[in-house]
Amino acid sequence: MHNAAFAACQLPGAYEARRVTPPDLGAAIAGLRMPGTLGANLTLPHKERVLAHLDTLSPAARAIGAVNTIVHRDGQLHGDNTDAPGLLAALAQAGDGGHRPAAVLGAGGAARAAVWALRSQGREVWVINRTPEKAAALTAELGGAARAREDVPWSEVGLIVNASSAGLANLSQTPLPDFDFTGLPPEALIYDMVYKPAETRLMAEARAQGRRAENGLGMLAHQARLAFVRWTGCEPDIEVFFSALGQGARRA
Numbered sequence: 489m490h491n492a493a494f495a496a497c498q499l500p501g502a503y504e505a506r507r508v509t510p511p512d513l514g515a516a517i518a519g520l521r522m523p524g525t526l527g528a529n530l531t532l533p534h535k536e537r538v539l540a541h542l543d544t545l546s547p548a549a550r551a552i553g554a555v556n557t558i559v560h561r562d563g564q565l566h567g568d569n570t571d572a573p574g575l576l577a578a579l580a581q582a583g584d585g586g587h588r589p590a591a592v593l594g595a596g597g598a599a600r601a602a603v604w605a606l607r608s609q610g611r612e613v614w615v616i617n618r619t620p621e622k623a624a625a626l627t628a629e630l631g632g633a634a635r636a637r638e639d640v641p642w643s644e645v646g647l648i649v650n651a652s653s654a655g656l657a658n659l660s661q662t663p664l665p666d667f668d669f670t671g672l673p674p675e676a677l678i679y680d681m682v683y684k685p686a687e688t689r690l691m692a693e694a695r696a697q698g699r700r701a702e703n704g705l706g707m708l709a710h711q712a713r714l715a716f717v718r719w720t721g722c723e724p725d726i727e728v729f730f731s732a733l734g735q736g737a738r739r740a
């Protein structure tokens with residue numbers, strides 16, 4: 489995606505993947521202070537541990553406690569979180585109304601970004617997690633309320649965000665087994681952050697019961713675009729990112 493964006497902006501940059509083990513994180517981050525380096529993205533398991541290696545944090549990164557984007561300026565490293573605004577952009581594109589109560593499944597780093605983002609829209613958020621104590625700790629910090637599945641008033645829920653890794657690379661897994669999607673409002677959206685497979689079991693079951701469902705490719709594209717804008721100041725069309733993902737003409 490980023491190499492397509494460099495080309496679209498006619499900038500001479502390059503983006504490459506590096507595998508970094510936890511003991512090597514400090515050295516890898518120090519390497520970003522080199523002149524000519526714009527920054528980096530991070531993924532599991534580094535998003536939270538990296539905070540100690542950075543000079544400044546955006547309000548979102550500080551509140552969420554996770555960084556997915558590092559911006560380098562004159563030897564200083566700034567940590568940001570574009571997962572949260574990337575999710576909101578993807579939800580808006582998927583037709584989420586932005587006001588009904590939301591249920592977030594999971595309590596890891598992605599769930600923290602989701603809860604922070606949805607709360608920033610002023611929404612009621614219920615968090616459901618396999619390990620309930622983690623949902624309680626998350627909501628104590630970020631707002632919303634931890635709930636057991638049976639205690640959620642599903643008829644009020646306009647959005648379910650799967651921020652758990654249930655279903656990731658596994659078609660037989662779902663974070664909501666034996667769930668009655670018809671108990672949700674008819675216009676409810678089920679947003680699965682997982683994008684491999686393209687249709688998860690959660691999505692398939694929601695669609696089979698007449699509810700809209702989207703995978704996490706939109707969030708992936710939007711968080712990438714927001715990172716690119718922070719690094720370069722150039723604002724490529726989101727279609728550049730969808731095309732690079734093999735998902736051209738998403739707006740058509």
Ligand SMILES: NC(=O)c1ccc[n+]([C@@H]2O[C@H](COP(=O)([O-])OP(=O)(O)OC[C@H]3O[C@@H](n4cnc5c(N)ncnc54)[C@H](OP(=O)(O)O)[C@@H]3O)[C@@H](O)[C@H]2O)c1
Nearest residue numbers: 594595596597598618619651652653654656681704707708
């Ligand atoms: N689309 C995007 O751009 C994007 C961006 C970020 C993340 N993601 C996706 O979001 C997911 C979560 O990422 P993360 O960084 O938050 O991971 P994480 O910190 O490891 O958290 C994983 C969460 O999933 C729960 N979980 C794992 N297996 C489960 C299962 N079989 N049934 C029910 N719950 C299960 C865990 O519950 P416990 O607390 O009980 O262990 C935990 O709450 C991943 O699939 C990741 O690929 C997508």
